[in-house]
Amino acid sequence: MLTARIETLGLRKGDRVIDIGCGEGRHCHGVQLLTEAQAVGVDLDEPSLALARERGADLEGKGPPAEFLSADAGKLPFEDASFDAAICSEVLEHVPDMAALVAEAARVLKPGGIYAVTVPRAWPERICWKLASGPGGYSDQPGGHIRIIQPAELRNLVEAAGFTYLSSHHAHALHTPYWWLKTAFWNRREDHPLVKAWHSLLVWDMMKAPMLTRGLEKALDPVMGKSVAMYFRRT
Template sequence: MAALRVRRRRWIGVRLRFERRGRHSFEAYRRGADVIAFDMDAAGLADVDTLLQAMGEAGEAPASAKAQVVVGDALALPYPDGEFDCVIASEILEHIPQDDAAIAELIRVLKPGGTLAVTVPRWLPERICWLLSDEYHANEGGHIRIYKADQLQAKLVRGGLTFTHSHHAHALHSPFWWLKCAVGVEKPDHPAVKAYHQLLVWDMMSRPALTRVTEAALNPLVGKSVALYFEKPISNDSPV
């Protein structure tokens, strides 16, 4: 996703599954935001909380920043209207049968003038995963729909937001998931899958120039995710 510009802003990251283990929350916290990592996966959140606390103790975030984790339901966010300056919903809407209700909640808790970022799997890479494996999506908590970016954008605009921009990301992850689907998504110890996963971990940790340039070039073609950015308009009757 694009760089976050946060300075003592109240921020929530909503996830159903922590495939990337709270990385958006970590980055926002590092940049000085007051962060809430929100998810229905208590075990995953416990790991995120451990890392957030370790960051604070190590001085990796400003002393003024705050971070906490909250277990809950994306269909009933336990916050008042307009609570957050920034909301990131990362790879959740493809899991939720009542996606319109989830979108309404995300918009409700966003402050007028605030930013909402939504990421979902991109149509083409996701379609290939579905063709390669029923197991990939036909399971509890799996991907129940494939979005086209313009259709998802229209849903959020109908909810009252203003679309600002979009981009694609994680092109190196697309072949990994195609490989997993081809050999079986429940076979993480397959030699080819393990080797590719190690490559991805190394890339995320080391961020070498070669893979960064390669992924940037491939993102418009096969980026695994599409990120859409919106703002909530300020009206005359918006709370100050």
């Protein structure tokens, strides 16, 4: 499941793309499968990196293998202008200093490189915060979401770091009701029948990609997509 559109990065054979806060490596694996570019994923969560490497091993022979490193997204271990494109998907809502991460992306990107940034869409996210509020709630989890980011705030932040805005879209509308259900039944979010049923629907959709749900999500994304993705060019 890709939130950023790999084709929007304009990758060519031999290009290098960094996924900042790569988690389990979904976008790096997407780069490997869909392009001839070299993906490098960085994260501080070792279990996620281990899973990313394991899944990457299953893709052997299907493109340049992705590399996964343990690194601080605010202090990347790369020289200036090292990458042709960068991805930062569902990360900024977790970190105290968003500007520092965006500045690091600007530093390691070559002039003209594309920067894809995705965050949770503000209004569906706000409902999640309200449905499971208070101590131990949705916004009070270790490593969880610490802010709701407005689109204008994100655009202004990235442009101030030396980028030019290109385009945006929304994604994952079918995931929005799932998270509303999880937060509505927060104390039973792992075993409530409605949560489990919607999760099964999402797994089926991701595995089978039927025309019905693909078409439905495409129609609903502009209205209630769970995430917003923005694309910028390094100046």
